[in-house]
Amino acid sequence: MACKTYLVEDSALIRDNLVGFLEDVGEAEVVACAASENEAVAWLHSHRDDWELAIVDLFLLQGNGFGVIKACRDRAANQQVVVLTNYATVEMRERSHALGVDAFFDKSSELDLLVDWLESRRAKH
Template sequence: MACKTYLVEDSALIRENLVGFLEDVAEAEVVACADSENEAVAWLHAHRDEWELAIVDLFLLQGNGFGVIKACRDRGKNQQVIVLTNYATAEMRERSQALGVDAFFDKSSELELLVDWFESRRAQRH
């Protein structure tokens, strides 16, 4: 069963590529996307139980991913939040982890780790 995934990414090209990647490689179903903090937070509040995984970029067209992560604090036990960003500095990782993300990946160098994370998640669900 596909993981219902909400994708928050400001680049249309990256968003399009990620949707294909997630559906093909990670067996995820992207249920909706946003490119700004306000849009993402509004969707999350309106669709509290309609996602299992939120994938969040940190730098968005408006606002940032930290606001989106904060909006996920009251998520259900079956819901996870991961960061996928090009700005994978130690400070960004620490700040994201302090806000409660389940995982953090660098878009440019850690896609294999993301695939491994999905495989591990899938194994835990079965």
């Protein structure tokens, strides 16, 4: 069964490519997308039970992914949050983990690790 995934990514080109990639390779069902922090937070608050996985970029058209991650703090036990960014510095990883993300991946070099993580998640559920 496909994992209901919420994608927060500001680049339309990357977003479109990720939707196809996640649905084909990650066996995910992308239920909605957002390009800004405000849009993402509003969707998360009004759709609390409509997602199982949120994949969040850190730099957005408005605001940033940290605000989106904070909005996920009171998520259900079956919901997980992943950061997928081009800004995969040690500081960004540490800050994201301190805010409670379940995993952190570099868009440019760790998509294979994301796929492995998705497969591991699927095996557990």
